[in-house]
Amino acid sequence: MPVNLSAPRSSDLHPVPGVRIGVAEAGIRKANRKDLTVVLIDEGASVAGVFTQNRFCAAPVQVCREHLAQGRGIRAMVINTGNANAGTGEDGLVRARATCIALARRLELAPEQILPFSTGVIMEPLPHERIEAGLPAALADAAADHWLRAAEGIMTTDTVPKAFSAQATIGGATVSITGISKGAGMIRPNMATMLGFMATDAQVAPAVMQQLAKELADGSFNRVTVDGDTSTNDSFVVIATNRARHAPITSLDSAEGQALKAAMLAIARQLAQAIVRDGEGATKFIAIQVEGGGTGEECRQVAYAIAHSPLVKTAFFASDPNLGRILAAVGYAGIADLDQTKIDLYLDDVRVAVQGGRDPAYREEDGQRVMKQSEITVRVALGRGTAADTVWTCDLSHDYVSINADYRS
């Protein structure tokens, strides 16, 4: 059961002029399943992406990086579920490229104008011929209002399709922003693989697209964690179709740049948080705010130490206000000169620890009340400076173990 997350309605998702989406059943791993999605992008769009830092990155991630670097203008994306094409060596690269070549041929483009994405079981050869055979049906399905179909088409064991959408006014023009994501919940491959795609018809100069993609990822997908396992396939792609009638954004520091980024970040956060809300076995959604740090980096170090601690995560699952586990995680986060006597800890608005010790005014029933909620904010004040950052995560439940211990039958 996802935490406070319901399926989007197609009518709530704004089409993005210049983007069309088609979905098909290609039988990649199982029959009768929408497992192939094609995204068609009109000429003239700006496209950028950020990808997994995992050195064991999947073949499609390597091909995406190559094709984006070529700079020939990305015109389509091909996304399959059922097979991640990871841990597949040189042969995996050949197969990923084959899907690009096949789609490029049908669209009369160069293969370097296609970005491939795969998610699913790993260390098995990608059945690229099934993808190629499914392309005609996917292309025939292409339409501007198929975002919900795409959100469904990229699901693996996500329990809810994830799509968010908004409109904003940029330079006097109304622009649409729509995105989809998939996340943590892949029983078969037994690996959490995050994919996120966003599109807007706003005009963004190619020169600032990479910065935009990176800043959006840093404020959203790079701030969520389910189990700390960085997948081989994580990909986040941002498309600006440049169709809206406003002056092109050439700097994110301009008023228009800031407005667009803020609007897109709101959607990116919803997409990223939806992954946590639908995390494997999640029963709670937890924001970990760390403030008073010397740098943002050390705030994140502390936040991730808390977010990744199995002891903290099981305490959340149990609704147990086990403050010691949180303080212990702060202590081993790797800040060498941390002074424990300056640390305060809050569960929502309840101060539970002050100056490194239990708050004399703290009553366990207050902590208990907060821990029983489905959404909890943990706030740590480090007393070292003025930096702050937030990470979102979920608890560690029996279902997490069940889902991941389930043999790939």
Added chain:
Amino acid sequence: MPVNLSAPRSSDLHPVPGVRIGVAEAGIRKANRKDLTVVLIDEGASVAGVFTQNRFCAAPVQVCREHLAQGRGIRAMVINTGNANAGTGEDGLVRARATCIALARRLELAPEQILPFSTGVIMEPLPHERIEAGLPAALADAAADHWLRAAEGIMTTDTVPKAFSAQATIGGATVSITGISKGAGMIRPNMATMLGFMATDAQVAPAVMQQLAKELADGSFNRVTVDGDTSTNDSFVVIATNRARHAPITSLDSAEGQALKAAMLAIARQLAQAIVRDGEGATKFIAIQVEGGGTGEECRQVAYAIAHSPLVKTAFFASDPNLGRILAAVGYAGIADLDQTKIDLYLDDVRVAVQGGRDPAYREEDGQRVMKQSEITVRVALGRGTAADTVWTCDLSHDYVSINADYRS
């Protein structure tokens, strides 16, 4: 159920001349429980310790460091379960010191000659008056052959007492080496706290004791992990009573120094591995060997990434040869220039991946056979150099979640 670990017999544990141990029921948290242990050390011993790196270290850890730094000659240790005296601020230091003062008074020693250790529930005031009231009974119980009682006396939710012993010939003299440990399995405090104590009657110059303690810890306790949570109270103390009739060891590089260290390391490893075998919910004991690294540090980085991955650990629990999870953990271990095409992976002697891809000769049934064992060796060859290191861990089971989600009632 611990993994291949049975309770020691008292008759297998060699007394160490110069060390006596007494245990008592002090009612620190619960009645009718051996919760207070006193270790008495004859004058003239060399003592050294290594302690948690957690910045939120417990009060007794801080007092131990102070007292060892004073160098007045450690003559006794006082160890309680039921309360960790961690996250207790200045008041916790006062209470830890009070137990040292009380024991010192009874033994006509200086408080700085006492080392205090606490393990149990955290962020609650140490009931030091109960410890003080229990001292007479513990002292009356003191005897050289009470090592098993001590192993039992420091248990919290360990399911088996942990004690190992051996004799070695050093410089023509027979020396005894005996140690005890406790580990991961504390439902109440909900925090894994590791304590290890070793003693030998070998003669070791005080100048090399710290190096000996550190090297023993590095080869044993610092190479095991249950859940990656570094506790606030971890302590490991080594005592050499200097009673054996051989020339004092003034260098660990001498033949005698090497022989003693090897013999002590064997015991330290057994003590450390016993903690993993009795880890919370453990059903499998797993050695992670990483070889072919550029440095030992990067081998450990990779080994810990594998050992801490919840996805890998649940796969072990499920006996699922899910190779992708292991390779993914290698990939995100943080080695920036790792070349995935040089990596081989073995489960025991079965090569499952070669040059970063699935071994063509690998059959799933072979991997399955190894994964079903209760003891498994994962071997990763990085193909970057000649360094190697090993980390020991256990799997992540439903019982881990149950144990740690159990509310502190």
